[in-house]
Amino acid sequence: QQQVKQSPQSLIVQKGGISIINCAYENTAFDYFPWYQQFPGKGPALLIAIRPDVSEKKEGRFTISFNKSAKQFSLHIMDSQPGDSATYFCAASMRDRGSTLGRLYFGRGTQLTVWP
Amino acid sequence: KAGVTQTPRYLIKTRGQQVTLSCSPISGHRSVSWYQQTPGQGLQFLFEYFSETQRNKGNFPGRFSGRQFSNSRSEMNVSTLELGDSALYLCASSFSPPGQSYEQYFGPGTRLTVT
Numbered sequence: 001q002q003q004v005k006q007s008p009q010s011l012i013v014q015k016g017g018i019s020i021i022n023c024a025y026e027n028t029a030f031d032y033f034p035w036y037q038q039f040p041g042k043g044p045a046l047l048i049a050i051r052p053d054v055s056e057k058k059e060g061r062f063t064i065s066f067n068k069s070a071k072q073f074s075l076h077i078m079d080s081q082p083g084d085s086a087t088y089f090c091a092a093s094m095r096d097r098g099s100t101l102g103r104l105y106f107g108r109g110t111q112l113t114v115w116p
Numbered sequence: 117k118a119g120v121t122q123t124p125r126y127l128i129k130t131r132g133q134q135v136t137l138s139c140s141p142i143s144g145h146r147s148v149s150w151y152q153q154t155p156g157q158g159l160q161f162l163f164e165y166f167s168e169t170q171r172n173k174g175n176f177p178g179r180f181s182g183r184q185f186s187n188s189r190s191e192m193n194v195s196t197l198e199l200g201d202s203a204l205y206l207c208a209s210s211f212s213p214p215g216q217s218y219e220q221y222f223g224p225g226t227r228l229t230v231t
Contacts, residue, residue, distance in 0.1 A: 036222070042225075044206070049219065089159065093218050102220075103149070103174075104149075105161075106159040106160075108158050
């Protein structure tokens with residue numbers, strides 16, 4: 001059972017446009033929501049993250065919007081650039097009993113292509 | 117500060133063999149987690165280590181095992197390899213003192229191909 005559902009699977013955006021990727025979750029025990037960016041042949045790189053007590057977090061061109069009541073969160077990439085072309089993963093984390101850090105449950109990923 | 121390093125980067129093994137992958141966390145990080153990434157299943161949690169103890173384990177068969185050393189370096193082992201074990205194996209490290217943030221930083225992964 002997929003704990004975090006991500007859409008769309010692929011996204012094509014023109015340079016300068018806004019890229020929006022959405023994720024939804026069911027488990028209200030999740031308390032940390034990161035986004036990762038992955039280029040081919042590389043490991044996922046932490047992009048930005050949010051906790052459920054905040055509705056929005058912005059870092060440069062990247063913004064996370066979080067809707068706790070709807071159990072949804074999204075990544076907005078403003079002024080998208082060809083260099084942003086990558087696969088983006090949303091994730092949700094919670095601490096299982098005895099665990100010292102959150103186990104990450106990942107969405108299936110969105111392949112973003114930004115056309116010049 | 118150097119990132120998470122994983123060795124080897126690429127590995128080709130045959131069915132039935134065993135393999136050991138290594139991970140060195142970011143300096144000062146004491147928590148290490150392992151994930152498997154495949155096109156079919158995506159990113160799946162394998163296990164987590166802190167202070168040389170396994171703290172959590174994902175839903176993988178017992179052929180998958182790991183350990184952590186006193187310097188926080190970690191290894192994972194897969195015995196009796198199957199074709200379906202072909203994947204990118206990712207290690208992530210975190211500073212994560214209890215009660216604080218969960219930022220986890222991934223290494224470049226080890227690409228394992230089983231033939």
